[in-house]
Amino acid sequence: MAVAPEVDGVPETALWTLHHRVLEAKRPDAMFADPRAVDLVTRMDFPFAERFGEGFRTQTQLLALRVRCFDLAVSEFLGDHPAGTVVALGEGLETQFWRVDNGLVRWLTVDLPPSARLRERLLPRGDRQRLYVGSALDLGWMDEVDDSEAVLITAQGLLMYFRPEDVHRLLSACAERFPGGVLVLDTVAQWMGRAVRRASTRAAGYRPPEMHWCLDSADWQSLRQLHPNIAEVTEVRSPAGRGPLAWLPPNVHRIPLIRGRRSGVVRLRFGPEPVAPSLCAPTPSSPSPPARRKRGHHRPSRTRPPQPRRDSTSPGTPDHPQTNPRPHHSMVMVATPPPVPSQNKPLPAKTTLSQVRLEY
Numbered sequence: 627m628a629v630a631p632e633v634d635g636v637p638e639t640a641l642w643t644l645h646h647r648v649l650e651a652k653r654p655d656a657m658f659a660d661p662r663a664v665d666l667v668t669r670m671d672f673p674f675a676e677r678f679g680e681g682f683r684t685q686t687q688l689l690a691l692r693v694r695c696f697d698l699a700v701s702e703f704l705g706d707h708p709a710g711t712v713v714a715l716g717e718g719l720e721t722q723f724w725r726v727d728n729g730l731v732r733w734l735t736v737d738l739p740p741s742a743r744l745r746e747r748l749l750p751r752g753d754r755q756r757l758y759v760g761s762a763l764d765l766g767w768m769d770e771v772d773d774s775e776a777v778l779i780t781a782q783g784l785l786m787y788f789r790p791e792d793v794h795r796l797l798s799a800c801a802e803r804f805p806g807g808v809l810v811l812d813t814v815a816q817w818m819g820r821a822v823r824r825a826s827t828r829a830a831g832y833r834p835p836e837m838h839w840c841l842d843s844a845d846w847q848s849l850r851q852l853h854p855n856i857a858e859v860t861e862v863r864s865p866a867g868r869g870p871l872a873w874l875p876p877n878v879h880r881i882p883l884i885r886g887r888r889s890g891v892v893r894l895r896f897g898p899e900p901v902a903p904s905l906c907a908p909t910p911s912s913p914s915p916p917a918r919r920k921r922g923h924h925r926p927s928r929t930r931p932p933q934p935r936r937d938s939t940s941p942g943t944p945d946h947p948q949t950n951p952r953p954h955h956s957m958v959m960v961a962t963p964p965p966v967p968s969q970n971k972p973l974p975a976k977t978t979l980s981q982v983r984l985e986y
């Protein structure tokens with residue numbers, strides 16, 4: 627019997643993305659094959675076309691390009707770490723596991739009960755796949771991550787629905803808990819967030835939920851300020867699409883008026899060692915580094931509000947990201963409570979100095 631999904635709000639958006647992935651996968655010139663997704667919708671009792679429309683060609687293609695970016699990032703990670711662990715936050719009915727599986731990867735899906743239940747009913751779960759039912763924001767999922775090998779976390783189509791302070795807390799906690807790890811996320815530009823809000827209030831049928839966290843590409847590097855262990859922020863550049871989208875997506879970062887106001891897919895790399903968020907924190911290369919946590923034995927992570935960081939280096943740009951250089955020794959002294967960066971108010975260039983980093 628066909629499964630009738632009973633989801634609404636943000637969980638329903640997983641049906642929207644599934645619908646568009648299937649529209650793309652069914653094309654003769656599709657950017658990816660996804661037989662698992664194509665089969666999945668035939669087993670669901672849900673009026674996809676009626677609810678979401680047949681999809682504007684451009685919209686479907688842009689979503690397909692986002693899918694390709696995530697697949698490329700995961701495949702690249704698995705090229706370096708074939709038996710690594712992928713944690714897919716808010717995975718919904720994504721079938722990425724079957725698109726990128728190399729026979730070794732271990733996979734942890736994290737989603738809210740309505741979406742997780744639906745996934746359980748519709749998709750098989752092999753020996754290397756596990757499901758955590760709960761919120762990505764509760765951080766309990768971190769205890770389920772097998773980090774005996776490298777860890778990559780994905781947040782595809784998820785973070786824009788969270789409040790900025792929750793996004794900051796989540797990214798900060800990941801940086802602290804998974805040293806050496808990678809996190810791939812997509813951001814929605816401010817203008818696009820406003821456009822979705824306008825469209826949503828006017829729409830007669832499906833109303834996409836509000837996006838609370840929007841971030842222009844010009845501000846991507848500000849993510850490094852969230853935690854000292856966010857060592858690098860780089861863009862996962864889009865591959866080429868079809869027709870008018872053959873040239874634009876891979877080259878959009880070259881167009882002056884647009885390049886700072888783009889949505890996109892971004893990769894955060896975490897430093898190789900835990901960085902203690904204490905008042906006086908030696909860097910890993912100092913003579914007495916913080917004790918390395920034993921792999922596979924997690925204690926619940928202590929979370930804290932994002933702390934802005936001032937390096938002696940320039941912040942870099944989306945096109946020329948600046949990695950955090952590792953000096954031989956360093957010490958961070960916090961003089962006053964630091965301001966919390968927000969999406970609307972990136973830290974001004976002349977913020978009152980709240981941290982002093984001595985490097986020698």
Ligand SMILES: C[S@@+](CC[C@H](N)C(=O)[O-])C[C@H]1O[C@@H](n2cnc3c(N)ncnc32)[C@H](O)[C@@H]1O
Pocket residue numbers: 636637638639640643644715716717718719720736737738741760761762763781782783784787
């Ligand atoms: C737009 S869908 C994206 C699904 C999938 N990643 C994709 O790209 O097709 C958003 C997903 O995030 C999930 N979600 C929303 N809030 C969440 C939370 N606090 N923790 C975990 N998952 C959440 C929803 O249930 C839904 O599956």
